[in-house]
Amino acid sequence: MPELPDVEGFRRVLAEHAGEPITAVRVCDAGVLRGVSARRLDEALRGHRFGQPRRHGKWLIAPADGPVLMLHFGMTGSLSWHDADEPRHRHDRVVWGFQDGELRFRDMRKLQGVRLVADEGQAGRTLDDLGPDALDVSREELGALLAGRRGRLKSALTDQTLIAGLGNLLADEICWRARVSPLRNVPDLDDDEVTALYQAMRRVLRDSVRAGRVPPRDTWLTGARDEPEGACPRCGTTLSRRRISGRTTVWCRTCQPK
Numbered sequence: 504m505p506e507l508p509d510v511e512g513f514r515r516v517l518a519e520h521a522g523e524p525i526t527a528v529r530v531c532d533a534g535v536l537r538g539v540s541a542r543r544l545d546e547a548l549r550g551h552r553f554g555q556p557r558r559h560g561k562w563l564i565a566p567a568d569g570p571v572l573m574l575h576f577g578m579t580g581s582l583s584w585h586d587a588d589e590p591r592h593r594h595d596r597v598v599w600g601f602q603d604g605e606l607r608f609r610d611m612r613k614l615q616g617v618r619l620v621a622d623e624g625q626a627g628r629t630l631d632d633l634g635p636d637a638l639d640v641s642r643e644e645l646g647a648l649l650a651g652r653r654g655r656l657k658s659a660l661t662d663q664t665l666i667a668g669l670g671n672l673l674a675d676e677i678c679w680r681a682r683v684s685p686l687r688n689v690p691d692l693d694d695d696e697v698t699a700l701y702q703a704m705r706r707v708l709r710d711s712v713r714a715g716r717v718p719p720r721d722t723w724l725t726g727a728r729d730e731p732e733g734a735c736p737r738c739g740t741t742l743s744r745r746r747i748s749g750r751t752t753v754w755c756r757t758c759q760p761k
Contacts, residue, residue, distance in 0.1 A: 505576040507637055507668030507708065510558050512715030513574070513582040517556045517565055520584070520601055525551055525567070527600030535596040535608065535616030544619055548572065548599070559636050560667025564626055570619055571626040577614035583607055637668035638708055642701045649689050649697060656692070656700075657685035658748045669704075671750045672717040672725055677703045679724040679735075684759040685752050686745070728753040 505513075528548050530541035539547075547570045556565040563574040563582070574582065579594075585605050591598070597608040597617055608617060620626050635644065648666060652659050659665055660674040669677070678685045680703035683696050692700075711717045719725045724742075727733035733742045735755035743756050 504578045504670050504672070505561065505580055506670035506673050506711075506717060507558075507560065508673075508711035508714065509581075509716050510561050510563055510576060510668075511712050513576070514556050514558045514563055515715075516582055516584055517553060517563065517606065520606065521553045521555050521565075523552060523601050525549055525553070525599055526602060527598075529598040529600065530596070531591070531598065532596040532613070534613045535610055537616050537618045539617070539619040544597075544617070547619055559630055560633055560663055561670070562630060562633075562667075564630075566623060566626075570621060571623060573618040573620060573626060573629060574608065575615035575618075577610060577612060577616070579612045580608065580610035580615065583609065632664055633667040634663065634665045635667065637666050637673075637704065638712070640666060640701075640704075642698060645701045645704075646694070646697050649692065652689040654689060655685065655747055656683065656687045656689055657750070657752050659689050660685075661748065661750065671752075672728075673704075673707060673711070675728065675753050676707050676717065676724050678759060679737075679754060680707060682758050684761040685747065685754050686761050724753065724755075 525548050528545040530544060533541050548567055551568040554566040556563055561575060565572040585607055587605050592609055594609045594611045595607045596610055599606040620629060649659060656678065657674055660669050675685060677700060681699035683700060717725055722736050727736055727742060734740065735742055735758055738755065738757050740755050740757040742753050745752050
């Protein structure tokens with residue numbers, strides 16, 4: 504599932520082609536269009552140029568001489584650059600053509616998709632319900648966001664209205680690094696634990712953004728979580744699994760006691 508680091512990688516791909524004229528817009532599957540027709544998308548973008556894109560949480564926002572393209576990658580989406588003569592993948596849904604290649608929006612499950620809004624004001628209103636971007640959150644802000652919050656920690660960290668950008672992998676990795684159980688009730692966290700969560704979030708995001716994904720390294724929880732009998736990279740305890748808010752949650756009972 505694309506999370507903040509993945510979308511930051513997609514932003515960099517698009518940024519490399521900002522300022523270049525869009526020569527074609529091809530909608531291969533209108534099932535990913537949200538609130539815009541294939542014809543309108545073509546008319547609004549062909550002949551225009553993308554400005555510098557930005558990201559908020561898991562959203563990618565690309566102004567284009569007035570209209571604004573908004574991409575959300577759901578669980579299986581991606582944005583990649585290809586030579587025009589490279590065969591298209593069967594899950595390539597929308598393609599933006601340029602003089603020297605193509606940007607391709609690929610998505611198997613089509614849970615989210617492609618939006619086009621009139622201007623930056625409307626783009627901002629679309630994001631009104633999101634919390635602050637996880638990369639911008641300070642220690643004090645994290646404490647304030649969690650204060651008074653009820654429920655389990657994992658559910659809070661993955662709530663996009665609280666903090667935008669953290670998904671399943673990042674939340675589990677952050678909790679594991681901080682040695683805090685994802686099953687903890689948020690009101691029970693003390694100041695030291697909130698500080699540990701903040702520091703872990705900063706380190707994990709920094710390294711993941713650099714990699715363009717949440718990397719499955721041997722020294723990370725991500726390196727063991729998909730193994731049927733995966734062991735904690737830190738202490739060797741067999742990892743525990745449970746579904747929280749519909750998500751498979753992985754943690755170490757020894758390193759992260761409840």
